[in-house]
Amino acid sequence: MKNEAIKVFQKRKKNIQETWMKLQLSDESLREDLMTNEDLRRQSDELLTAFVEALDDNNIDDPRSSNFDPVVDILSAISISRAKQGYTPRETGFYVFSLKDALLHILQQDIKDPQELYTQSLKIIKLIDSFGVTTFETFIKGREEVILRQTDEITEISTPVIKVWDGIVALPIIGTLDSARTQVVMESLLQQIVESSSSIAILDISGVPAVDSLVAQHLLKTVSATRLMGAECIISGIRPEIAQTVVHLGIDLSGIITKASLASALKTAFSILHLQVIKK
Structure with a gap:
């Protein structure tokens, strides 16, 4: 039933x-x-x-x-x-x-x-x-x-790789770098280096709130990967407090070109490429 x-x-x-x-x-x-x-x-x-x-x-x-x-x-x-x-x-x-x-x-x-x-x-x-x-x-x-x-x-939005000049790309990093984000940063940067045939990459960390030993290691990995692609890497946005932290932690950035501002890094990149910008 x-x-x-x-x-x-x-x-x-x-x-x-x-x-x-x-x-x-x-x-x-x-x-x-x-x-x-x-x-x-x-x-x-x-x-x-x-x-x-x-x-x-x-x-x-x-x-x-x-x-x-x-x-x-x-x-x-x-x-x-x-x-x-x-x-x-x-x-x-x-x-x-x-x-x-x-x-x-x-x-x-x-x-x-x-x-x-x-x-x-x-x-x-x-x-x-x-x-x-x-x-x-x-x-x-x-x-x-x-x-x-x-x-x-x-x-993806927060890690844009920008071609600022022939042979020069820049990557402004905003926020904290962790392992997962470092992987995205490296992939984006290396891909752009290949596509644009750039020989200089500028990593701008002005938007990174703080640099500790872990963040520094991620930056060094990115620099090493960039050099393996045949490009020189410049780190810009080194604020006074970041410089003090790097020294305090004993992090060795002596083999890397570091600049206080993106403008200064771009000027250095021009010098490396033997370019001169003249004001008309």
Whole structure:
């Protein structure tokens, strides 16, 4: 004999949909700027249809059943999409848990036996709560993807390699240098050296807030990599406090040309290339 809750859901699917939509539309945090009501209804109908079709007597109390794979796939896609669109975890969670409220509401209307209602309600609560956990897990995954992409974009923007003259490139470094960022800096710089056939690279650290032994090691690695490509490296932006720190830490920069300003470094680069800039 078919489970009582399943019979109710199959018979009252349209009513469940309408109740669910009313709950969502009445929520104060509804984001009509991110999704139209029509799109929300279409999305909700797709999920509800997959859920009702997947339900049977064997899996109504087993959220791990393979029959629910289409439901999980739809939920995962919705969660990742909402994470990328800018929805909050609460808004995404409410989408799933309002479905639970709609299902329980219809059960209360159609199942009159208190014990049967209690039994079936527990099964639905367990099922939807499990889907809620899946929703949060995939939402976090989607948000992490957004953060990683934004981090990569910010890193690329903050490490621009500029061709300032024929044979001279400059890389203004803004922010702290760590291992990951040093790798990006080196890749960008070396690639530009090859593409522009430059023989001098200027590393400007005016935007680096502080230099410690670790930052200095990263700079030395970048200088060494640049020299292996056949280019000379000049470090500019050596402020008085950075110079004192370098001396205090015993960091040896004696084999590297260092300048206080980018203008001074560019003047030195011109001298190395036997160029002369004359004011007309």
